[in-house]
Amino acid sequence: MAVLDILRYPDARLHTVARPVAVVDDRIRRLVADMAETMYAAPGIGLAATQVDVHERVIVIDTSEAKDHLLVFINPEIVSSSAEKKACEEGCLSVPGIYDEVERPERVRVRALDVRGEPFEMDAEGLLAVCLQHEMDHLQGKVFVQYLSRLKQSRIKSKMAKLDRQVA
Ligand code: NI
Numbered sequence: 001m002a003v004l005d006i007l008r009y010p011d012a013r014l015h016t017v018a019r020p021v022a023v024v025d026d027r028i029r030r031l032v033a034d035m036a037e038t039m040y041a042a043p044g045i046g047l048a049a050t051q052v053d054v055h056e057r058v059i060v061i062d063t064s065e066a067k068d069h070l071l072v073f074i075n076p077e078i079v080s081s082s083a084e085k086k087a088c089e090e091g092c093l094s095v096p097g098i099y100d101e102v103e104r105p106e107r108v109r110v111r112a113l114d115v116r117g118e119p120f121e122m123d124a125e126g127l128l129a130v131c132l133q134h135e136m137d138h139l140q141g142k143v144f145v146q147y148l149s150r151l152k153q154s155r156i157k158s159k160m161a162k163l164d165r166q167v168a
Contacts, residue, residue: 001030001037004052008164009095010157015141018048018055020075024117028058032072032115035060040067044093046131048138051094059135063127071128073112076136079121081105088130090144096163098156102147104133 039047049058059073086106107125
């Protein structure tokens, strides 16, 4: 396993639309293991393959307190979402230090493949529902700051540029 580099907004590669995984094989299982290690090391509660510059539909999530409940979603699809929406503060490993509210459906039902390539469905609410929708956005090339005003987006971009200069 390996800790992978996480792309940082406004890197254009974050806006790539991921393609479906054709076959869940050892290559994909290695990607999942590396993504999980990268997420736990960050530390974060979710990571999409897009963020490690792999443009295939793979997500890892662990919203548990003990960080011992890894969820893997390959080729995830939203089957249904609640009419009720809820605003929650979100953050992202690709946009470090930035947190802001995004409104999303409160509950979703998702269908995906597991690491054996077996299909499953899951109902999600609360933090898990937020996280799932946030990570699925990544697979569509969308970063959560794109829900914010243009002014906020440009402020975040200059903040990130400043951060890059500090690192360099
Ligand atoms: Ni994110």
